[in-house]
Amino acid sequence: MSLTPIENGSVTSPRGFRAGAVHAGIRSDTPPDVLDVTILIADGEGTTGAAVFTKNRVTAAPVIVSREHIERAAPRAVVVNSGNANAAVGPQGIADARATAEMAANRLGLSADEVLVCSTGVIGVPMPMSVMRGGIEAVEPRADGGHDFAQAIITTDTRIKECAVTVQIGGRTVTVAGAAKGSGMIHPDMATMLAFLTTDAAVEQDCLRRVIGRAVDRSFNMISVDGDTSTNDTVIMIANGAAGNPAVSGGEDEAAIEEAITYVSLELARAIVRDGEGATTLIEINVSGARSDDDARLAARVISTSPLVKTAVFGNDPNWGRVMMALGRSGADVEESRVTLHFNDICVLRDGQAQPFPREEAVERMKRPDVRFDVALGLGDGAATAWTCDFSYEYVRINGEYTT
Amino acid sequence: MSLTPIENGSVTSPRGFRAGAVHAGIRSDTPPDVLDVTILIADGEGTTGAAVFTKNRVTAAPVIVSREHIERAAPRAVVVNSGNANAAVGPQGIADARATAEMAANRLGLSADEVLVCSTGVIGVPMPMSVMRGGIEAVEPRADGGHDFAQAIITTDTRIKECAVTVQIGGRTVTVAGAAKGSGMIHPDMATMLAFLTTDAAVEQDCLRRVIGRAVDRSFNMISVDGDTSTNDTVIMIANGAAGNPAVSGGEDEAAIEEAITYVSLELARAIVRDGEGATTLIEINVSGARSDDDARLAARVISTSPLVKTAVFGNDPNWGRVMMALGRSGADVEESRVTLHFNDICVLRDGQAQPFPREEAVERMKRPDVRFDVALGLGDGAATAWTCDFSYEYVRINGEYTT
Numbered sequence: 001m002s003l004t005p006i007e008n009g010s011v012t013s014p015r016g017f018r019a020g021a022v023h024a025g026i027r028s029d030t031p032p033d034v035l036d037v038t039i040l041i042a043d044g045e046g047t048t049g050a051a052v053f054t055k056n057r058v059t060a061a062p063v064i065v066s067r068e069h070i071e072r073a074a075p076r077a078v079v080v081n082s083g084n085a086n087a088a089v090g091p092q093g094i095a096d097a098r099a100t101a102e103m104a105a106n107r108l109g110l111s112a113d114e115v116l117v118c119s120t121g122v123i124g125v126p127m128p129m130s131v132m133r134g135g136i137e138a139v140e141p142r143a144d145g146g147h148d149f150a151q152a153i154i155t156t157d158t159r160i161k162e163c164a165v166t167v168q169i170g171g172r173t174v175t176v177a178g179a180a181k182g183s184g185m186i187h188p189d190m191a192t193m194l195a196f197l198t199t200d201a202a203v204e205q206d207c208l209r210r211v212i213g214r215a216v217d218r219s220f221n222m223i224s225v226d227g228d229t230s231t232n233d234t235v236i237m238i239a240n241g242a243a244g245n246p247a248v249s250g251g252e253d254e255a256a257i258e259e260a261i262t263y264v265s266l267e268l269a270r271a272i273v274r275d276g277e278g279a280t281t282l283i284e285i286n287v288s289g290a291r292s293d294d295d296a297r298l299a300a301r302v303i304s305t306s307p308l309v310k311t312a313v314f315g316n317d318p319n320w321g322r323v324m325m326a327l328g329r330s331g332a333d334v335e336e337s338r339v340t341l342h343f344n345d346i347c348v349l350r351d352g353q354a355q356p357f358p359r360e361e362a363v364e365r366m367k368r369p370d371v372r373f374d375v376a377l378g379l380g381d382g383a384a385t386a387w388t389c390d391f392s393y394e395y396v397r398i399n400g401e402y403t404t
Numbered sequence: 405m406s407l408t409p410i411e412n413g414s415v416t417s418p419r420g421f422r423a424g425a426v427h428a429g430i431r432s433d434t435p436p437d438v439l440d441v442t443i444l445i446a447d448g449e450g451t452t453g454a455a456v457f458t459k460n461r462v463t464a465a466p467v468i469v470s471r472e473h474i475e476r477a478a479p480r481a482v483v484v485n486s487g488n489a490n491a492a493v494g495p496q497g498i499a500d501a502r503a504t505a506e507m508a509a510n511r512l513g514l515s516a517d518e519v520l521v522c523s524t525g526v527i528g529v530p531m532p533m534s535v536m537r538g539g540i541e542a543v544e545p546r547a548d549g550g551h552d553f554a555q556a557i558i559t560t561d562t563r564i565k566e567c568a569v570t571v572q573i574g575g576r577t578v579t580v581a582g583a584a585k586g587s588g589m590i591h592p593d594m595a596t597m598l599a600f601l602t603t604d605a606a607v608e609q610d611c612l613r614r615v616i617g618r619a620v621d622r623s624f625n626m627i628s629v630d631g632d633t634s635t636n637d638t639v640i641m642i643a644n645g646a647a648g649n650p651a652v653s654g655g656e657d658e659a660a661i662e663e664a665i666t667y668v669s670l671e672l673a674r675a676i677v678r679d680g681e682g683a684t685t686l687i688e689i690n691v692s693g694a695r696s697d698d699d700a701r702l703a704a705r706v707i708s709t710s711p712l713v714k715t716a717v718f719g720n721d722p723n724w725g726r727v728m729m730a731l732g733r734s735g736a737d738v739e740e741s742r743v744t745l746h747f748n749d750i751c752v753l754r755d756g757q758a759q760p761f762p763r764e765e766a767v768e769r770m771k772r773p774d775v776r777f778d779v780a781l782g783l784g785d786g787a788a789t790a791w792t793c794d795f796s797y798e799y800v801r802i803n804g805e806y807t808t
Contacts, residue, residue, distance in 0.1 A: 055733070056729060057732040057733070058729065058731065058738060058740050059732075088740075088753065088756065088758050089757065123725045124725065124753075124758030125758070231728070307711060307795075311800055320528075321527045324462050325462065328461040328462030329460045330461075334461040334462060336461070339462075352492065352494060354492050354493065354527070354528030392800060393800050395711075395715070395800070396718065396795060396796060396797050396800055
């Protein structure tokens, strides 16, 4: 089960996927070189798909429509626009998202239910449907269109986010790839984490759903830039079976495809955090020895959303007191006298007691582009890892100086 | 039930309370004019008391000891030090907190159980007990010592926080007063919210406990500077009956004392938020029309801890999309099509649909020192209010540039 990363891979690295993107002008103020409407299509019948949508109770129209579609049919294509989130516009938003799927379905010779829709951009503004129609008609999906897809889905991201790997399954080399967008809830208008995963492996529907659920829980659900989740967050995976392997349904093959999907998901998730607004440092928080994995997840996530922990990292301050406080309020079971903390491999607290440590060296290690806190609870076998970025002046500038 | 604020009131405004403070030198690096050990004492027998302690699972030694003491006896005195939190120092911390209570009890002619202990300051450093002893022996509680008490409990606060009011109960004029410290978890080393409430009313033990529970839930539990809670957070109330009223046990008298205690608690809580590190604006979030008060509390608190909401206020940005997203992820029951939002009395969203609004005027109103968001959910009668402050460059500077 060894993975081989593909240099410069994209969502069209797996066989039988095509993508294309155009500048349609969804926002009237974007320059003509900004791609804003894109389509990804899996060729051939017999695809399987799985999706995970935002748990936010305030949900954008495309999420509602895509959730309906994937319940009715295996997905064959995704149409994505940036520039407008199609959110908070009332019933018209639902009608527009349905119409978008239909336009794309007509263009591609599919049924509307086989098309999923994602939108990211300003909220509270009706989708310019004639512009959308023009965009969809102009898109020409190509086998080398993956990078254009990755480019068209970003908004305030400073970098595109792509990853692809190969893995052996059922005697075949299969490819798993992905693209994502999201650099924190920078502009409420520009929010949203979107991720699209493709594979040419054949994977049975139920198996794919299980694997995606677990992979998302370990990756996209364990990252935080500022603790807010958007109305449009979506992860979509399509498997088209073009690699010719016997369809994965469990056992070793499931473990192998899961390893590949988790790898790609983690790479994309960490790339989102690294691109968090104003981020200078990627922070990894490993919690072990918890009563349960759920407890470990809770602890890791609360520590990763603490503004005090995030500003301490920005200041290169090995400030373990803040980690202890966030741990204490996390809701996870904690016995102070059993907690041991390492900051970048330096022990700062053992069994609940502060330890003398080499302060200058500890500060030096906090200056690395990647910092790691290991939190050992000493209560059980539960473990989890979360990632976040530091809080900087730039974060406040980007989020404070933007004016609607 | 009308309240009369007392100008320049303090915890010794109620009859039969004395306080004193000294510079003991708990931290070797503090200037000699910094008061760091203080005692508040209620004269006379028959006091009643109530306390609310941090829910953080990582709890400082003085919290553990004070919790034991108040279960055993009615509190007569409080000894507080700044400069050292007596936290994360293992079993020695417990022994030191007990010894502190005993020293103060000997000094004051009380039993140790009648003395509560609070500490705030650096964590992970053993308490300098000989310095503490010197401080306790030097304190001379006086009837006009309330302001010294308020001064001695602060750490990085830029202002002392005091409040006192009178109210008529049982034909007597009784006084309720309080002092607090806390300006956010500025230095993990300097964290902690402490509040001390005094009254010369006679209040039965059970009644006082009920009233304090409700008052704290509506005030100190509804404020957030950065979402973190400390290992030492404590609210303590002592009633000494010096006003000579028939002891309050319920009914109208309970309502009257609750109104006074809630007023003082809210004033102190808002003063803490206003003094939040780097704060330029006090933000009030009113949630109404929730399915329940608990749902309203949840929604108000999640909105008040959103970094995106807080940076938007810093940038004077009437960015209602961020409030909607925080609302949606809060866990409160929300039906988007019923939500109506007002920003400083300007309607920006009605029944889930964005409304055109006068943008310049909305931005102008965001520049006020107090801003208010009204969130109407349209689902029931639940209501709650939370307060927070904006996130500024100064917040990042204070929290990031501090180095342990």
